Amino acid sequence: MGGEATAYRRRLDRLLERLPHLGVDAILFFEMNNIRYLTGFTGSDGVFILRSDNGVLLVDGRYTTQAGEEAPQCEVVQYRDKIGGIVSVLGEKEVKRAGFEAAAISVEFHEKLRGKLAPGMLIPLTEALTGLRSVKDGQEVLLLRRAVDIATDALWQVIEEMRPGVEERTIALEMDYRMRALGSEETSFPTIVASGLNAALPHAHPGPRKLEDGDAVVMDFGAVHAGYRSDETCTFVLGRADKKFREVYSIVKDAHDRAIEAVRAGAACREIDRIARQVIEKKGYGQHFSHGTGHGVGLDVHEAPRLSALSDQVLEAGMVVTIEPGIYLPGHWGIRIEDMVLVKDDGCDILTKISKELKII
Numbered sequence: 001m002g003g004e005a006t007a008y009r010r011r012l013d014r015l016l017e018r019l020p021h022l023g024v025d026a027i028l029f030f031e032m033n034n035i036r037y038l039t040g041f042t043g044s045d046g047v048f049i050l051r052s053d054n055g056v057l058l059v060d061g062r063y064t065t066q067a068g069e070e071a072p073q074c075e076v077v078q079y080r081d082k083i084g085g086i087v088s089v090l091g092e093k094e095v096k097r098a099g100f101e102a103a104a105i106s107v108e109f110h111e112k113l114r115g116k117l118a119p120g121m122l123i124p125l126t127e128a129l130t131g132l133r134s135v136k137d138g139q140e141v142l143l144l145r146r147a148v149d150i151a152t153d154a155l156w157q158v159i160e161e162m163r164p165g166v167e168e169r170t171i172a173l174e175m176d177y178r179m180r181a182l183g184s185e186e187t188s189f190p191t192i193v194a195s196g197l198n199a200a201l202p203h204a205h206p207g208p209r210k211l212e213d214g215d216a217v218v219m220d221f222g223a224v225h226a227g228y229r230s231d232e233t234c235t236f237v238l239g240r241a242d243k244k245f246r247e248v249y250s251i252v253k254d255a256h257d258r259a260i261e262a263v264r265a266g267a268a269c270r271e272i273d274r275i276a277r278q279v280i281e282k283k284g285y286g287q288h289f290s291h292g293t294g295h296g297v298g299l300d301v302h303e304a305p306r307l308s309a310l311s312d313q314v315l316e317a318g319m320v321v322t323i324e325p326g327i328y329l330p331g332h333w334g335i336r337i338e339d340m341v342l343v344k345d346d347g348c349d350i351l352t353k354i355s356k357e358l359k360i361i
Contacts (some may be wrong), residue, residue: 007139008073009039015132016052024099024123026051027087031104033299036227037133039071040242047086048074051093058085083109087116094247097203099125134296134304135318140228141342144297144320146349147184147230148340150223152353154178155234162361164213166192171219172206179223188222188229188301199235199334202291203327213239216333217361229301231322232352238361248285248327249335249358255279255325256337256356259293261347263323269311276325277309285327294322297340317344320351323349 014037018101019025029035029048041053043063050055057074059067060082067076079085090098098117102110102124114122120149137145158175172193179187194204195215204218211217235252237245259276273293280289292308299322305313307321315321324338337356341348 003250005329007137008038008040008071010137012050012055015050017053018128021064022099022123023126024125026090026093026095027125027129028098028099028100029104030101033227034101034104034129035327037299039074041071041074042227043067043216044219047082047095049086049098052094056089056093058082058089059116070163081312083113083116086113089288090121091115092135095121097121097123097127098124102126104222130227131304133298135316136298136320136342137318140298141320141351143226143228143320144230144340147225147228148221148232148351150179150184150225151180151221151230152233153182154184154223155219155221155354159236159361162236162238163219164211166211168198168206168209168211169199172212175219175221175350179221184225185227186224188224189220192218192233194218194219194270194334195238196333197327197331200328200330200332202328202334202336211238214242214319214337215239216245216346218334218336220303220336220338220346227299227306229297229299229302230352231297231340232354233324233326233336234354234356234359235335235337237358239360241358241360243334245335246358248329251280251283252327252335252337253356254321254338255289259323259325260339260341260348263315263321263343265315265317265343265345267315269305269307269313269315270309272305272307272315272323273311280325288327288329289325290328291324291326293339294324296321315343317343317345 027050037049047058055074064078172191193206195217198204199216199218215238216237223228255276276293294307296303326336328334340351
């Protein structure tokens with residue numbers, strides 16, 4: 001617990017340094033993964049109020065004991081009514097200006113809370129908190145590596161079950177079961193198994209379609225360890241791969257490899273996206289690459305930074321991001337190749353472990 005408490009203290013201290021620049025003397029956190037990141041509390045509901053003198057974790061009666069055990073560095077306050085609890089704590093601490101996570105609460109909740117406080121007290125913070133968890137510390141990277149290990153081991157077991165006549169949803173369920181059996185707390189997101197024509201849908205749902213000889217099979221999957229999520233996509237071919245598929249796979253793989261080669265601290269996120277996209281556009285498939293090149297991964301499977309043409313973010317050492325270009329050809333199939341990488345000053349480490357060379361099953 002000592003090491004974990006120190007990690008939470010460091011995170012809080014970094015945030016406290018920003019309070020004067022944000023023009024507030026307290027911040028209200030409602031997003032549960034941010035609360036977990038800052039305090040260690042893993043419950044499903046609560047509020048964390050950070051002030052320069054202390055942090056107050058507000059929970060209802062279901063979580064009082066759990067909060068005390070998981071977040072001993074915080075003052076734990078039990079409430080019966082969430083808004084009433086917030087108002088009480090802010091009054092006791094004589095808060096004048098309280099920043100809050102504007103994207104994490106409803107308009108209705110905001111209006112009710114604002115009506116109980118002094119005019120102008122609540123200050124919406126959105127962009128200022130976007131990158132709160134984007135740079136991972138060493139412990140976080142270890143947890144992400146463990147999640148990757150679980151997902152990798154599960155995939156190798158499931159590949160043995162992939163053959164003509166097996167339904168997509170059967171493979172997806174088997175993948176979910178194997179990850180859970182190997183220690184995953186849940187799946188990072190609903191597992192994608194998309195074969196044949198379905199592979200042309202970037203976020204296809206596994207259904208009753210049965211695999212056929214020659215099918216492309218896109219598998220997008222992730223495990224969860226201590227709250228941290230992995231994210232990886234492999235595209236396989238069942239039985240045989242024709243010339244066209246090999247050609248397009250090579251293009252996606254080239255885009256993937258060049259983007260990874262460009263990842264390093266200081267690189268613009270939009271530039272990583274441009275590098276991957278340019279490879280695909282030059283081969284005439286630009287209109288078939290319909291999503292960004294990547295995103296951050298951590299306690300959420302999609303978090304800051306975003307690697308897209310619209311991003312103004314810059315990579316920093318310690319960020320963990322995906323690189324996942326794809327080409328999707330309606331009426332034929334789709335190909336996506338995705339790895340998670342750890343950004344370093346001089347490049348990156350690939351955290352995911354499945355080779356992205358074309359694999360025929």
